[in-house]
Amino acid sequence: MTTEAPTIDLTGSRPRLRRERRVRRLFLGAAVTSILISLLIVGSLAGEAWSFISKVDLSSLWDLGWFPRRDMFDIKTVVTGTLLISLIAMVVATPLGLGAAIYLSEYARPRARRWLKPILEVLAGVPSVVLGYFALTWISPNIVMRLNPHAGVFSMAAAGIGVGILVTPLVASVSEDAMRAVPHALREASYGLGAKKATTVTRVVFPAAASGIMASLILGLSRAIGETMVVAMAAGAVGGSLFELNVFEPGQTMTAAMTALAIGSDQVAGSNNAFQSLFFVGLLLFLMTLTLNLISDRFVRKVREKY
Amino acid sequence: MEQANLTQPAGPAPGAPTPDLPVRSGGRAVSVGGVLRKNGPGEAPGTQNSIFDVSGLKVFYGSFQAVAETTMQIREHEITALIGPSGCGKTTVLRCFNRMNDLIESARVEGTIRYHGVDIYGDQVDPVEVRRRIGMVFQKPNPFPKSIYDNIAFGPRIAGFKGNMDDLVEESLTRAALWDEVRDKLKESAYALSGGQQQRLCIARAIATSPDVLLMDEPCSSLDPIATLRIEELMIELKRDYSIIIVTHNMQQAARVSDRTAFFTVDVKETGMRTGRLVEFDTTDVIFTRPHQKQTEDYITGRFG
Numbered sequence: 001m002t003t004e005a006p007t008i009d010l011t012g013s014r015p016r017l018r019r020e021r022r023v024r025r026l027f028l029g030a031a032v033t034s035i036l037i038s039l040l041i042v043g044s045l046a047g048e049a050w051s052f053i054s055k056v057d058l059s060s061l062w063d064l065g066w067f068p069r070r071d072m073f074d075i076k077t078v079v080t081g082t083l084l085i086s087l088i089a090m091v092v093a094t095p096l097g098l099g100a101a102i103y104l105s106e107y108a109r110p111r112a113r114r115w116l117k118p119i120l121e122v123l124a125g126v127p128s129v130v131l132g133y134f135a136l137t138w139i140s141p142n143i144v145m146r147l148n149p150h151a152g153v154f155s156m157a158a159a160g161i162g163v164g165i166l167v168t169p170l171v172a173s174v175s176e177d178a179m180r181a182v183p184h185a186l187r188e189a190s191y192g193l194g195a196k197k198a199t200t201v202t203r204v205v206f207p208a209a210a211s212g213i214m215a216s217l218i219l220g221l222s223r224a225i226g227e228t229m230v231v232a233m234a235a236g237a238v239g240g241s242l243f244e245l246n247v248f249e250p251g252q253t254m255t256a257a258m259t260a261l262a263i264g265s266d267q268v269a270g271s272n273n274a275f276q277s278l279f280f281v282g283l284l285l286f287l288m289t290l291t292l293n294l295i296s297d298r299f300v301r302k303v304r305e306k307y
Numbered sequence: 308m309e310q311a312n313l314t315q316p317a318g319p320a321p322g323a324p325t326p327d328l329p330v331r332s333g334g335r336a337v338s339v340g341g342v343l344r345k346n347g348p349g350e351a352p353g354t355q356n357s358i359f360d361v362s363g364l365k366v367f368y369g370s371f372q373a374v375a376e377t378t379m380q381i382r383e384h385e386i387t388a389l390i391g392p393s394g395c396g397k398t399t400v401l402r403c404f405n406r407m408n409d410l411i412e413s414a415r416v417e418g419t420i421r422y423h424g425v426d427i428y429g430d431q432v433d434p435v436e437v438r439r440r441i442g443m444v445f446q447k448p449n450p451f452p453k454s455i456y457d458n459i460a461f462g463p464r465i466a467g468f469k470g471n472m473d474d475l476v477e478e479s480l481t482r483a484a485l486w487d488e489v490r491d492k493l494k495e496s497a498y499a500l501s502g503g504q505q506q507r508l509c510i511a512r513a514i515a516t517s518p519d520v521l522l523m524d525e526p527c528s529s530l531d532p533i534a535t536l537r538i539e540e541l542m543i544e545l546k547r548d549y550s551i552i553i554v555t556h557n558m559q560q561a562a563r564v565s566d567r568t569a570f571f572t573v574d575v576k577e578t579g580m581r582t583g584r585l586v587e588f589d590t591t592d593v594i595f596t597r598p599h600q601k602q603t604e605d606y607i608t609g610r611f612g
């Protein structure tokens with residue numbers, strides 16, 4: 001080692017280092033705050049839900065139906081309602097949404113796409129009240145009652161179809177983006193090997209876009225599970241509902257049950273258990289969507305073809 | 308009938324009837340009879356029939372003309388090289404031979420390209436049928452985001468291949484000089500391969516379908532000299548069964564492997580429009596040793612000498 005080389009000072013200026021440390025702390029603070037807020041929400045949800053569970057007679061959680069103001073908190077009623085309506089919604093939205101996405105991304109001429117895509121995005125923004133009204137006044141008499149003449153005006157089927165239509169543009173738009181993002185070179189490789197369009201779509205574009213398509217379906221499903229207005233309007237059962245597996249009967253989803261509890265009624269805020277049941281259902285809903293996201297995450301990682 | 312040509316890659320013997328292109332007509336497959344064209348004896352390296360008769364070909368992207376009127380004959384069982392400066396339309400012309408330009412919205416092709424006598428741009432021709440017979444290796448490697456095995460098996464599967472897929476995969480990879488490197492990881496993603504390996508994978512994928520003609524767009528651009536040599540050997544071996552058109556920037560390669568060479572250049576108009584033009588098309592020997600056009604000589608010597 002040569003000692004006569006001039007010593008170089010590589011320690012940075014102290015004020016600058018201090019400034020950088022301060023900026024770092026600022027962003028750390030922002031990150032921590034947002035996590036804290038989420039934790040607080042979940043915590044208060046869990047707390048209220050716990051106090052509900054500890055106060056209420058546990059047998060009332062498995063009852064004839066969901067009538068919170070009469071201390072009948074049959075959880076399976078609203079969970080089943082939620083699952084049934086979401087299922088119907090996805091049965092409607094998956095083929096419609098993916099079909100529209102495939103058409104837009106693979107078949108439509110650029111000019112057609114230029115005006116179809118914005119229409120789709122406008123449709124995605126239609127307020128759910130409008131669709132609730134549509135489900136009640138059009139879907140119910142024209143589709144549901146034709147499928148089953150015994151169906152009433154209010155039914156889970158009408159609500160499910162309404163929610164399905166509501167989430168279709170979302171599914172279509174997100175999965176179309178995913179398919180369009182598949183590099184053109186992959187399509188060319190497929191056509192170059194003599195593949196037909198349908199083959200290219202199903203064997204190349206679809207698998208390559210799988211994670212995005214999956215995401216669109218999960219998004220659609222979460223939206224369907226969380227949808228309140230359409231269900232509250234078209235499925236009937238505002239005050240409460242009996243346990244029901246027949247989709248042509250009225251029913252309630254978890255969110256619709258919560259809204260029904262929360263709107264306008266002064267009974268809600270009282271000491272009655274009904275108020276706290278709201279938190280319990282909320283917590284359950286949170287856990288459901290959380291599981292859904294975890295499952296989909298794992299699934300997507302398995303099937304996706306990275307390009 | 309579709310299968311027949313896939314399993315018999317060898318072109319028709321001189322004098323034999325040419326394979327017909329089944330074409331779509333109101334949903335039913337009908338045949339447009341092929342007309343066999345015999346070429347007069349020339350200074351041809353072989354005395355083969357022409358497989359492509361290009362006449363009055365012009366290509367436009369929107370209002371931009373990329374390739375000026377081109378007329379040429381590509382012969383069977385030969386390697387035809389397309390050379391010329393960047394942007395002169397080599398890729399564009401190559402993509403006309405299997406109607407790949409159909410996939411580009413703005414592209415428009417004028418003129419005719421007869422494949423075994425059938426105009427592939429004819430009204431009733433199904434481009435899918437064309438591409439099953441005329442395979443392509445692209446300028447940029449474009450493997451599917453699937454396993455190495457599935458990449459090779461893709462073409463044969465969609466063509467309804469009934470034989471032993473494992474054997475076909477091994478054979479294709481061996482011919483493309485890739486087998487030894489990937490034999491133990493056939494189930495791994497093709498994206499885990501290096502650029503050069505991907506390029507050879509794409510070559511293997513293209514020959515797995517046993518096309519009648521192979522279009523190769525700079526297939527060796529990302530290969531080392533040894534792999535390049537293997538691919539060149541492959542091309543020479545393939546030409547017994549197939550016909551090959553190759554785009555290359557490598558003059559030595561064109562000189563080494565091709566039988567005929569087409570030299571394209573770019574004409575720049577006052578408007579700034581850069582249109583590619585076929586300057587000279589002759590046997591590789593003539594193009595490289597005594598070209599008739601000054602432009603060809605300049606290009607060859609500038610790069611080669």
Ligand SMILES: Nc1ncnc2c1ncn2[C@@H]1O[C@H](COP(=O)(O)OP(=O)(O)OP(=O)(O)O)[C@@H](O)[C@H]1O
Nearest residue numbers: 368373392393394395396397398399400411413581
């Ligand atoms: N999809 C396209 N849309 C519009 N113009 C295009 C398109 N593809 C190519 N061109 C234009 O056509 C001309 C010829 O391009 P082409 O790719 O055929 O050249 P090339 O000879 O293959 O060049 P290189 O040796 O660099 O690959 C160029 O001017 C290019 O800009």
Ligand SMILES: [Mg+2]
Nearest residue numbers: 397398399446
């Ligand atoms: Mg090119």
